[in-house]
Amino acid sequence: MWHMTSRKRADLLLVERGLFESRARAQAAIEAGGVTANGKPVLKPSETIPADAEISAEPAHPWVSRGGVKLSGALEQYPIDIEDHVCVDVGASTGGFTEVLLANGASIVYAIDVGRGQLHPSLQDNPKIVSMEETDIRSLAGKRLEIRPDIVVIDVSFISLKLVLPAVLPIAAAPTHLLALIKPQFEAERKYSKKGIIRDEAVHKAVCDDIATFAESLGCTDINVFPSSIAGGDGNTEFFIGARRG
Numbered sequence: 001m002w003h004m005t006s007r008k009r010a011d012l013l014l015v016e017r018g019l020f021e022s023r024a025r026a027q028a029a030i031e032a033g034g035v036t037a038n039g040k041p042v043l044k045p046s047e048t049i050p051a052d053a054e055i056s057a058e059p060a061h062p063w064v065s066r067g068g069v070k071l072s073g074a075l076e077q078y079p080i081d082i083e084d085h086v087c088v089d090v091g092a093s094t095g096g097f098t099e100v101l102l103a104n105g106a107s108i109v110y111a112i113d114v115g116r117g118q119l120h121p122s123l124q125d126n127p128k129i130v131s132m133e134e135t136d137i138r139s140l141a142g143k144r145l146e147i148r149p150d151i152v153v154i155d156v157s158f159i160s161l162k163l164v165l166p167a168v169l170p171i172a173a174a175p176t177h178l179l180a181l182i183k184p185q186f187e188a189e190r191k192y193s194k195k196g197i198i199r200d201e202a203v204h205k206a207v208c209d210d211i212a213t214f215a216e217s218l219g220c221t222d223i224n225v226f227p228s229s230i231a232g233g234d235g236n237t238e239f240f241i242g243a244r245r246g
Contacts (some may be wrong), residue, residue: 007051074179080242087108090112094120143171
């Protein structure tokens with residue numbers, strides 16, 4: 001009797017098979033060209049493949065999140081000596097930035113996020129991470145961490161860096177090195193955004209210039225603004241600002 005093999009979305013099947021822990025990671029691997037089904041490349045996450053297909057899959061990157069790809073790329077553009085330094089990761093989320101800092105020899109990372117339970121399981125018991133969940137960086141105004149960090153990294157959403165930088169820089173030591181992700185969709189006026197995406201390069205430049213000028217007003221020097229090595233998960237072009245203070 002003829003039997004038709006059922007088909008499933010490639011990204012869903014990869015997760016079902018236990019090859020990836022999330023659809024996001026499965027999709028990233030597919031988009032990076034690292035997945036084959038029955039010997040043929042899987043070109044799109046939405047592609048349907050036989051449910052019993054022989055699948056080969058390589059991860060798109062070694063980090064717990066795409067944030068790791070962004071920060072590791074930024075450190076190539078704006079090198080910072082991280083070994084044996086105390087760091088603060090604002091907007092730590094899954095821990096992509098935190099993981100990169102540890103891989104580069106950080107002695108301690110304060111992982112700060114307004115959310116809860118987001119840090120990747122592989123990082124949760126790391127003794128070098130001080131997880132500060134349900135913490136808005138602005139609530140630390142006038143306070144000090146147990147050990148003052150001298151490296152600050154930032155990846156936040158739905159808030160402007162103009163609100164974050166004045167909160168985090170005073171709790172850092174001097175000198176401090178900064179690498180912060182600039183997300184134009186959270187900095188520019190909403191009229192420039194179409195369905196949450198800003199494509200106008202003039203708006204990108206205006207936002208980056210504005211943040212650089214603002215950082216300078218806070219005492220930052222050696223300022224360098226450059227594109228992130230990959231776009232945001234929503235397709236928005238993102239940038240980094242690297243700087244020194246003190």
